[in-house]
Amino acid sequence: MGTFDKVKEILSKQVSSKKFNPDLISENTELDSLGLDSLDIAEVLINIEQSFSLPEVSTEELVDIKKVSDIVSLIDKYQ
Numbered sequence: 001m002g003t004f005d006k007v008k009e010i011l012s013k014q015v016s017s018k019k020f021n022p023d024l025i026s027e028n029t030e031l032d033s034l035g036l037d038s039l040d041i042a043e044v045l046i047n048i049e050q051s052f053s054l055p056e057v058s059t060e061e062l063v064d065i066k067k068v069s070d071i072v073s074l075i076d077k078y079q
Contacts (some may be wrong), residue, residue: 003052010051011068014044027069028054045071054078
């Protein structure tokens with residue numbers, strides 16, 4: 001399973017209770033369009049840090065995360 005697929009799986013679990021079809025998640029998907037609030041996004045990022053064994057992500061890096069591709073790039077940076 002590739003990085004994007006694993007990120008999509010984590011996001012799919014988070015949006016399953018929202019009115020968003022997880023099958024529509026692509027690398028260009030904006031996190032805002034998933035119906036996630038800031039708390040949901042923080043939870044997703046914590047799950048991603050744990051799943052990929054990333055170091056704690058800085059606030060500056062978190063602010064730059066707008067799309068799914070930004071998450072994938074962040075993971076690639078640390079792996």
